[in-house]
Amino acid sequence: MTAPALEVRGLSVPFGDAPGLRDIGFTLDPGERLVLLGASGAGKTTLLRAIAGLAPLAAGRLTVGGQDVTARPAESRDAVYLHQTPLLFPHLSIFENVAFPLRIRGYQDSEIRASVAELLESVRLDGLAGRRPHTLSGGQKHRAALARAMAARPAVLLLDEPLAALDPSLRDEVRATLLSLQAHYRPALVIVTHDLEDAAVLGDRIGILLGGTLAQLDQPDRLFQRPASLAVARFLGLPNLVAGSVAAGQFQSALGLIPVEAESPSGPATAAFGTDALRPEPCGSLQGIVRSVQYGPRGATLRVDVAGIELEVVTGAGAIPHPGDELSLGLERDRVTILPGIGDV
Amino acid sequence: MTRSSRRGLLAALAVALPVLVGVGYSVLASVGLTGPGAAGGGSARLVAVLGEPVVWAGLAWSLWVAAASTALAAAGAVAVAALFRRGAGIDRMARLFAVLPLPIPHLAAAVAGLLLLGQSGLLARLLASLGLLADPGGMPALVYDRAGLGLILTLAWKEFAFLALVAFSVVATRGERLEEVARTLGAKPAAVFRRVTWPLLWRGILPAVVAAFVFVASTYEATAVLAPSDPLALPLLTLERYTDADLSRRGDAFALALLGMTVSLLAVAAHEWARSHWDRFEP
Amino acid sequence: MTEGSRSRPAVLAALALSALAPLALLLLASVGRDWFFPAPWPPAMTLESWGDAFRGGGRMAAALGTSLVLAVGTGLAGAAVGWPIGRALADLSGWARHLGASAAFLPVAAPPVALATGLHLSALTAGVAGTTGGVFLSHLVPATGYAALYFLGVFTLFDRRVEDEARTLGAGPRTVLWRVTMPMMRRQLGEAFLLGFLVSWAQVATTLVIGGGRVRTLPLEVFAYLQAGQDRYAATGALLLVIPALLMLGAVRFAVARAEATPL
Numbered sequence: 001m002t003a004p005a006l007e008v009r010g011l012s013v014p015f016g017d018a019p020g021l022r023d024i025g026f027t028l029d030p031g032e033r034l035v036l037l038g039a040s041g042a043g044k045t046t047l048l049r050a051i052a053g054l055a056p057l058a059a060g061r062l063t064v065g066g067q068d069v070t071a072r073p074a075e076s077r078d079a080v081y082l083h084q085t086p087l088l089f090p091h092l093s094i095f096e097n098v099a100f101p102l103r104i105r106g107y108q109d110s111e112i113r114a115s116v117a118e119l120l121e122s123v124r125l126d127g128l129a130g131r132r133p134h135t136l137s138g139g140q141k142h143r144a145a146l147a148r149a150m151a152a153r154p155a156v157l158l159l160d161e162p163l164a165a166l167d168p169s170l171r172d173e174v175r176a177t178l179l180s181l182q183a184h185y186r187p188a189l190v191i192v193t194h195d196l197e198d199a200a201v202l203g204d205r206i207g208i209l210l211g212g213t214l215a216q217l218d219q220p221d222r223l224f225q226r227p228a229s230l231a232v233a234r235f236l237g238l239p240n241l242v243a244g245s246v247a248a249g250q251f252q253s254a255l256g257l258i259p260v261e262a263e264s265p266s267g268p269a270t271a272a273f274g275t276d277a278l279r280p281e282p283c284g285s286l287q288g289i290v291r292s293v294q295y296g297p298r299g300a301t302l303r304v305d306v307a308g309i310e311l312e313v314v315t316g317a318g319a320i321p322h323p324g325d326e327l328s329l330g331l332e333r334d335r336v337t338i339l340p341g342i343g344d345v
Numbered sequence: 346m347t348r349s350s351r352r353g354l355l356a357a358l359a360v361a362l363p364v365l366v367g368v369g370y371s372v373l374a375s376v377g378l379t380g381p382g383a384a385g386g387g388s389a390r391l392v393a394v395l396g397e398p399v400v401w402a403g404l405a406w407s408l409w410v411a412a413a414s415t416a417l418a419a420a421g422a423v424a425v426a427a428l429f430r431r432g433a434g435i436d437r438m439a440r441l442f443a444v445l446p447l448p449i450p451h452l453a454a455a456v457a458g459l460l461l462l463g464q465s466g467l468l469a470r471l472l473a474s475l476g477l478l479a480d481p482g483g484m485p486a487l488v489y490d491r492a493g494l495g496l497i498l499t500l501a502w503k504e505f506a507f508l509a510l511v512a513f514s515v516v517a518t519r520g521e522r523l524e525e526v527a528r529t530l531g532a533k534p535a536a537v538f539r540r541v542t543w544p545l546l547w548r549g550i551l552p553a554v555v556a557a558f559v560f561v562a563s564t565y566e567a568t569a570v571l572a573p574s575d576p577l578a579l580p581l582l583t584l585e586r587y588t589d590a591d592l593s594r595r596g597d598a599f600a601l602a603l604l605g606m607t608v609s610l611l612a613v614a615a616h617e618w619a620r621s622h623w624d625r626f627e628p
Numbered sequence: 629m630t631e632g633s634r635s636r637p638a639v640l641a642a643l644a645l646s647a648l649a650p651l652a653l654l655l656l657a658s659v660g661r662d663w664f665f666p667a668p669w670p671p672a673m674t675l676e677s678w679g680d681a682f683r684g685g686g687r688m689a690a691a692l693g694t695s696l697v698l699a700v701g702t703g704l705a706g707a708a709v710g711w712p713i714g715r716a717l718a719d720l721s722g723w724a725r726h727l728g729a730s731a732a733f734l735p736v737a738a739p740p741v742a743l744a745t746g747l748h749l750s751a752l753t754a755g756v757a758g759t760t761g762g763v764f765l766s767h768l769v770p771a772t773g774y775a776a777l778y779f780l781g782v783f784t785l786f787d788r789r790v791e792d793e794a795r796t797l798g799a800g801p802r803t804v805l806w807r808v809t810m811p812m813m814r815r816q817l818g819e820a821f822l823l824g825f826l827v828s829w830a831q832v833a834t835t836l837v838i839g840g841g842r843v844r845t846l847p848l849e850v851f852a853y854l855q856a857g858q859d860r861y862a863a864t865g866a867l868l869l870v871i872p873a874l875l876m877l878g879a880v881r882f883a884v885a886r887a888e889a890t891p892l
Contacts, residue, residue, distance in 0.1 A: 349716075349719040349720075350719065350720055350721075350724055352716045352719065353716045353717050353718075353719045353720035353724060353725075353728055354720070354724060354727070354728070355716070356712070356713040356714075356716035356717050356728065356776075357717060357720075357724075357727055357728040357731035357732070358731070359713060360710075360713050360717075360731055360732045360734070360735065360772055360773060360776045361731035361732070361734045361735065363735065363743075363747060363750075363769040364734045364735050364738050364743065364746070364769070365734075366746070366747070366750060367738070367742070367743055367745075367746020367747045367750075368746060370746050370747075370749055370750070371742065371745065371746045379749075380749065425639065425643070428635075428636060428639060429636070429639075429640075435636060435637070435640055438640060438644075439636075439639070439640045439643055442640070442643040442644045442646070442647040442648075443643050443647070445647040445648075445874075446647060446650075447877075448822075448826050448873040448874055448876070448877045449869070449870050449873060449874075450826075450829060450830035450847065450869045450870070450873065451830060452830065452832060452847045452850055452851075452866065452869060453654070453850075453866035453867070453869040453870045454650065456654065456850065456854065456862050456863060456865075456866035457650035457651070457653055457654050457866065458650075459854070460653055460654070460657050460859065460863065461649075461650065461653055465664070465665035465666075467653055467668070469665065469666070470665060470666050470667065470668045471668055473665070473666035473668075474666065474668045478666070480665075481665050502646065502650075556733075556736075556737070559737045560737070562739075563738075563739030563740065563741065563742070564740070565740055565741055565832055565833040566830075566832040566833070566847065566851075569832075569851070570851075570854060580739060580740075580741045580833070583739075583741045583742065583745065584741050584745075584833065584836070584837070587741075587745050587837070598745050599745060599746075601742075602739070602741065602742035602745045602746060603742070605739040605741065605742045606738060606739060606742045608739075609737045609738055609739055609742075610734075610737075612737065613730055613733050613734065613737045614730070616733065616737075617726055617729060617730050617733070620729070621726060
């Protein structure tokens with residue numbers, strides 16, 4: 001078995017005088033893609049900078065490819081950090097920018113030429129090798145920065161909001177380039193973002209940074225279906241959070257009784273579920289009145305009042321009801337997560 | 346304290362150290378503890394020097410020259426910057442000519458000032474050739490004169506280049522967007538200048554104006570070429586005492602140096618205040 | 629400002645006259661022989677003073693050489709010392725930043741005469757008073773202040789993340805300095821050199837006091853000619869102060885424009 005590409009253990013990073021990030025830990029296999037999600041100010045950038053060796057640690061251990069790099073300077077960690085906006089060296093041509101990691105590693109000119117040519121071709125910049133960075137378009141700059149990062153053949157590539165500053169048409173282009181380069185050179189990726197959609201597309205696994213700790217780390221499907229806490233459910237924007245309480249192995253609320261796992265503690269609790277857990281059914285268990293209808297590209301989003309609780313439902317094909325109509329809904333209970341605590345919904 | 350702030354303060358100390366050493370020595374020497382003509386500790390020398398009318402006359406004269414030349418230069422710089430702010434050829438030529446004297450040493454400017462404005466200078470010759478002047482004595486004194494007009498004009502010429510450079514860059518970085526906003530809000534061109542262009546411009550060049558004033562108030566070379574011997578400007582008086590054959594008079598120079606240094610320090614404080622205060626107006 | 633627009637050609641002409649007339653006058657005075665009042669034009673011309681400036685062993689030629697050596701040395705050393713100081717000052721914040729900026733402004737704002745007299749004893753103690761080395765050090769004091777202030781501004785705006793990214797690409801601190809930061813700052817380094825050059829080039833009071841009259845720079849010779857009433861030589865010396873300053877400005881601009889295809 002090969003060593004993990006990146007192992008982060010017990011990492012604590014101060015932000016100025018604030019406690020900052022505490023006890024962050026995860027392991028990444030070679031070629032794996034991890035997306036870290038968090039609100040702005042959650043310390044995502046700080047975490048990446050700490051892994052890269054650009055921000056000091058208060059505690060913790062980092063290994064890259066099985067080697068302990070905790071005490072190593074940024075240049076010898078085998079982890080390349082890419083900023084949100086591509087920071088190409090303005091005094092060097094595109095060719096020399098991509099050649100930079102190879103030159104400082106002392107490669108021969110012939111090797112450098114071959115390597116850079118291949119990299120530039122793989123990001124479709126082969127015609128622009130002699131150009132200066134400021135003459136490139138935004139998307140071209142991003143692709144050049146990606147090629148330069150790959151030239152260092154890093155075990156880990158750390159990307160700080162790589163798509164956030166791009167307009168929608170460029171996002172797809174840069175995302176595709178990133179994924180194809182990654183498929184070819186196989187670095188492990190750590191991507192931080194605040195965009196749920198990017199996270200779902202890019203991540204083999206997704207980590208949620210909340211309140212300075214890693215609140216949950218899971219595969220995307222599990223994460224969205226089984227948030228680990230009410231805070232995570234809220235962060236993910238699960239539309240339906242229904243307050244109730246747990247007693248004797250059952251969750252009780254206006255939606256009726258839902259069985260819960262035996263070890264769940266009694267007390268106030270919240271049922272969290274996405275729109276996919278609810279569907280209009282002729283003889284569903286829940287009866288409500290449609291309050292509003294909003295049309296979208298993939299059907300209509302209904303807000304339905306069920307016993308005083310407003311639920312969000314998405315309907316696809318078929319007749320779309322109108323506000324004021326009565327609607328019968330079925331609830332898939334195994335898609336509902338019961339979380340301790342009550343939020344203000 | 347973080348490592349970077351420790352390093353920063355160390356750098357601050359390093360750059361200021363020679364001046365601090367000089368000031369420290371001047372303090373010791375002006376209270377008679379060291380240096381030429383030292384006669385034991387005491388404030389007698391300081392009191393005596395500061396009691397001399399020539400000292401205050403010299404300081405006042407230096408401040409007058411600095412204030413007058415800086416005001417002239419600043420007014421010219423603002424006017425030229427407002428007039429030639431666009432990208433046309435005439436604007437670029439005007440900016441080049443305005444800034445050209447910048448690298449010219451003050452001494453060279455002073456020599457030109459002397460040859461132009463002196464009693465038998467080019468100006469006097471031109472007036473004579475027009476029949477307006479019979480002999481050099483009839484030329485109004487512009488150099489070595491008590492008002493310091495020749496010196497003021499020469500220094501203003503040099504400072505104008507510096508202040509114009511700053512004013513051009515202020516105008517360039519502000520762009521015309523604020524003026525456009527003011528126009529769409531209904532301001533006429535004169536109102537735009539009075540209410541937007543001018544207030545932003547003078548705030549932008551204020552730190553440079555203070556810096557120019559400080560520099561001119563203590564400049565030696567142009568003063569030595571063009572200033573009168575009565576009143577004797579403070580920098581000239583300081584160096585005269587320092588080279589005096591009488592050792593006790595030589596020691597007086599340190600008290601005068603301290604006086605000059607105090608004026609500069611007050612101006613530095615004003616400069617830093619102006620910079621930090623108006624920085625808040627940066628877009 | 630319509631009347632302002634109409635006056636633009638006249639103001640341009642006045643600016644051109646103001647910039648060029650003093651230089652033309654110096655040129656005329658440097659070659660005019662027996663040019664007495666009220667002659668508006670020199671009756672005869674001579675290149676005698678210019679010969680002295682360029683003849684080996686000439687008094688003005690020697691002073692020109694000393695001044696050039698001092699100014700180039702001060703420009704180089706000022707930029708080299710001012711860079712790390714300015715960068716360290718740019719890291720400060722809050723009250724410490726005001727303190728740092730004021731500290732760098734101190735040698736710039738200190739009256740040259742006061743600075744010279746204050747430093748004279750240190751120079752005597754160190755045994756460098758009256759030597760070119762001592763004069764060089766005294767020029768370096770204000771030059772370092774100018775360069776530090778300049779780099780304080782430069783590094784305040786500098787995006788350090790470029791350096792961070794170079795580090796994670798595998799470049800050590802020294803490689804980053806030589807291959808990234810310094811090449812990116814060619815223009816700024818050139819301008820800092822120019823500042824130091826001009827500061828030293830125009831220096832009079834410190835040269836006079838620290839050099840004790842034994843280090844003869846060009847400005848000191850110009851003073852001597854003025855005091856002796858040798859206007860022709862004084863004008864020549866003044867032009868010799870002007871021309872290299874303008875040339876140096878042009879040369880730095882040109883070298884930078886050539887080396888730097890990118891506006892930063």
